[in-house]
Amino acid sequence: MTETSWHEQLRARGYRVTPQRQLVLEAVKECEHATPEEICNRVRQTARGVNISTVYRTLELLEELGMVTHSHLGHGAPTYHLASEADHVHLVCRGCGEISEVSQDLVDNFVKDLDRSVGFATDVHHLTVFGRCRNCR
Structure with missing residues (x-):
């Protein structure tokens, strides 16, 4: 998904393209798979004034619009990634915490x-499979 298509998708649905979005x-x-806190930290590298509630509201809107999606890869906060790149299953190792992806096939x-x-x-x-990776077995 390109920056231009992001702008087009937001505008087509009646939303402005704000710097925060x-x-x-x-x-x-x-970040590919990032929690809202990790996303906020990344955003703050450019815009220090952005707070975590802005990030949560933005992620919620972007998910409603089908631009991002989330997965639960453990007991903590969900991780977000672009919806256009969501055609995979997450494998989470309970030993080392490694997260890998495999085809839905x-x-x-x-x-x-x-x-x-x-x-x-x-x-x-939203499918996540927990187990042990090759190295931890």
Whole structure:
């Protein structure tokens, strides 16, 4: 997703492109998987006056607009990433804390089985699998 398409998406939905929104989107893109606090710290490198509540409100709006999405990768705050880059499943190692991504194709059979067996439609964009990585096993 380019900066131009961000501007177009916001304007098409009746929202202004504010410096804060632009900085939050850039931080989400640069950090890939970041908590609101990490995003805020990144934004403050450019705009020191931005506070955490502004970041939370901006993330909420951007998620409502389908521009960002979040995942829960542990017990802490959710992590955010661009919705256009959300076609993956997160693997979180309980040993070292490493977070890796795999293609949704790897869970296709599981998703189909859930649908067929119990009629459950899985939101794979929020799927996180916890376990132990190759090094920690």
